Amino acid sequence: MNITALEYLKERLEPEQFEKIAAIDNPELHEFLAKYIKLLNPSKIFVATDSPEDEEYIRKKAIEYGEERPLATPGHTVHFDNYYDQARDKANTKILVPKGADLGPFINTKDREEGLREIHELMKDIMIGKELFICFFVLGPKNSVFTIPAVQLTDSAYVAHSEFLLYRKGYEEFRRLGREAKFLKFVHSAGELDERKTSKNLDKRRIYIDLESETVYSVNTQYGGNTIGLKKLAFRLTIRRAVKEGWLSEHMFLMRVNGPEGRKTYFTGAFPSMCGKTSTSMIPWENIVGDDLVFIVDMKGEARGTNVEAGVFGIIHGINKEDDPIIWEVLHSPNEIIFSNVLIKDGKPYWTGMGEEIPNDGENHSGKWWKGKRDAEGNEIPPSHKNARFTVRLDAFPNLDREALDAPCGVKIGGMIYGGRDKDTWPPVREAFDWTHGVITMGAALESETTAATLGKEGVRQFNPMSILDFLSVPIGEYIQNYIRFGERLREKPKIFAVNYFLRDENGNWLNDKLDKAVWLKWMELRVHGDVDAIETPIGYIPKYEDLKRLFKQVLNREYKKEDYEKQFMIRVPELLAKIDRIEKIYREKVKDTPEILFKVLEEEKQRLLEAREKYGDYISPFQFERA
Numbered sequence: 001m002n003i004t005a006l007e008y009l010k011e012r013l014e015p016e017q018f019e020k021i022a023a024i025d026n027p028e029l030h031e032f033l034a035k036y037i038k039l040l041n042p043s044k045i046f047v048a049t050d051s052p053e054d055e056e057y058i059r060k061k062a063i064e065y066g067e068e069r070p071l072a073t074p075g076h077t078v079h080f081d082n083y084y085d086q087a088r089d090k091a092n093t094k095i096l097v098p099k100g101a102d103l104g105p106f107i108n109t110k111d112r113e114e115g116l117r118e119i120h121e122l123m124k125d126i127m128i129g130k131e132l133f134i135c136f137f138v139l140g141p142k143n144s145v146f147t148i149p150a151v152q153l154t155d156s157a158y159v160a161h162s163e164f165l166l167y168r169k170g171y172e173e174f175r176r177l178g179r180e181a182k183f184l185k186f187v188h189s190a191g192e193l194d195e196r197k198t199s200k201n202l203d204k205r206r207i208y209i210d211l212e213s214e215t216v217y218s219v220n221t222q223y224g225g226n227t228i229g230l231k232k233l234a235f236r237l238t239i240r241r242a243v244k245e246g247w248l249s250e251h252m253f254l255m256r257v258n259g260p261e262g263r264k265t266y267f268t269g270a271f272p273s274m275c276g277k278t279s280t281s282m283i284p285w286e287n288i289v290g291d292d293l294v295f296i297v298d299m300k301g302e303a304r305g306t307n308v309e310a311g312v313f314g315i316i317h318g319i320n321k322e323d324d325p326i327i328w329e330v331l332h333s334p335n336e337i338i339f340s341n342v343l344i345k346d347g348k349p350y351w352t353g354m355g356e357e358i359p360n361d362g363e364n365h366s367g368k369w370w371k372g373k374r375d376a377e378g379n380e381i382p383p384s385h386k387n388a389r390f391t392v393r394l395d396a397f398p399n400l401d402r403e404a405l406d407a408p409c410g411v412k413i414g415g416m417i418y419g420g421r422d423k424d425t426w427p428p429v430r431e432a433f434d435w436t437h438g439v440i441t442m443g444a445a446l447e448s449e450t451t452a453a454t455l456g457k458e459g460v461r462q463f464n465p466m467s468i469l470d471f472l473s474v475p476i477g478e479y480i481q482n483y484i485r486f487g488e489r490l491r492e493k494p495k496i497f498a499v500n501y502f503l504r505d506e507n508g509n510w511l512n513d514k515l516d517k518a519v520w521l522k523w524m525e526l527r528v529h530g531d532v533d534a535i536e537t538p539i540g541y542i543p544k545y546e547d548l549k550r551l552f553k554q555v556l557n558r559e560y561k562k563e564d565y566e567k568q569f570m571i572r573v574p575e576l577l578a579k580i581d582r583i584e585k586i587y588r589e590k591v592k593d594t595p596e597i598l599f600k601v602l603e604e605e606k607q608r609l610l611e612a613r614e615k616y617g618d619y620i621s622p623f624q625f626e627r628a
């Protein structure tokens, strides 16, 4: 460009819009905007400031352009993604790396130059006839140690609207920070739309992450996990920043568990997609801070965490009045909510597992729907997609811990929990012996069955360290090394726990009820403060029966049977040993930069299990260890 970026922007933008950009003193931003406006070539450009009018403009455009439709309840809208665009597309999500860089076999990469060339070709002139929305947000609370500014370019008013619900506004932060802003950049286009206003060219769906310029490109897709810049796209970039700078950027919920006499203890929980982060953090008598993404920093020797977001993009499948009373209430009140990929009939949303009668026809992610309808592959189409979601501000929730959400220094983390979908190996809850033992045998050794949150087969057990594998942008060993060191430096280390909500019996029935997790949380809270004893086993500390019995009565008003405890907390030596072998093999063979300590800690655990087997056999009752 012969003219400066700002001059170019002045030519392309209406004066009112241009003024908004010119008011931010940041040449890097101006150049970025000029470059992509030129490439995308939109027919109209709107710049959103933090004003309520600008947000309202986006909301209206989502409806005017047909990406959302109003429902009967004020504030409610519905959005549909293409039938084949219902989840994160792992195969077409790639980290762009310079020649010679090696992130290991678990991270999907592509040559940077090639990837940039491809994505720029795909995006050339893609916004002709469309309106480009330029929006500013921040990750974490504003003007805090956690704040990371970000700019989003998108031709989808649905994506922009979702971001207004999920993140804190950032225009004023950009103005305040000026040239100091080290911001993330997101360029998205839904591409050509079909008559239902869903992305059409799915064969050209691409999500490319350029670490070097901290820019993520997303094209020919609308599903939130592929498009909402500040969510999983930013996550790849912040993981890398965190590892470089020595803090943690994690796929975690953040919640307050209320202990005896008003004691407040904060927990994070790292579970893979669709494995219980939202459902855990929404337990009615505890308090939610966040349900998906957390930043954790070392502040004067304490681990302090914050919710990266300010809203929930939650799974709606199975949400019912009894198990999820708070979400249920929020979804049935006039809040600003986007329902996606649910069934609509007479302006009302319906979803599978809602515990109410569902109409036999309507409109859903497949278009006009009727009971028994089959897709092109011959599969029967359910009323709503398993990964159908709702998007809403945390403000809407009566159980929100507002103070914690806004705290510029975050909250002190008392416990960190790992968990996944595991039908036969881990007990429902246990505590690590120490930080390193927990990080390695619970976090780095996590496995979970695949779910409908990603395209592809469900129910396949997969290695998923810290529930973060889909999002990793640095070699696994480096990531784990950073984690271990982070804790070692802390003066007060959070306690580490592992949970498993998904144990099954021989017939495939769940061994636990959905609300049992409420009891595990109370137990962990007591353990953080040393209020109850526990039983030492080869894999960590497990609860004593009497404590759980008391807590089940107190928390759920239920009798907890000894037989249930014995079955659930049985130490399953063959499965545990097989798991250690699998994990060790993965790290030995596939993760070149594994820290040596990982093998040592796994080996120690193996030896403890072998010894226990010598004494008590393959399947050991928890009472055996209690007597020992």
Ligand SMILES: Nc1nc2c(ncn2[C@@H]2O[C@H](COP(=O)(O)OP(=O)(O)OP(=O)(O)O)[C@@H](O)[C@H]2O)c(=O)[nH]1
Binding pocket: 271, 272, 273, 274, 275, 276, 277, 278, 279, 280, 291, 292, 313, 314, 315, 317, 318, 453, 501, 502, 510, 512, 513, 514, 515, 517
């Ligand atoms: N069997 C069983 N299923 C559960 C339990 N808790 C949650 N689920 C199921 O797990 C799925 C929901 O998980 P969420 O809490 O929404 O998932 P999430 O971890 O927030 O997922 P993302 O938003 O994808 O990151 C739903 O299908 C629930 O029915 C439980 O205790 N037992």
Ligand SMILES: O=C([O-])CC(=O)C(=O)O
Binding pocket: 087, 088, 224, 225, 226, 231, 232, 272, 273, 274, 292, 313, 453
């Ligand atoms: O990012 C998404 O699509 C939703 C989500 O939380 C996940 O898949 O972990």
Ligand SMILES: [Mn+2]
Binding pocket: 251, 272, 273, 274, 292
């Ligand atoms: Mn998630």
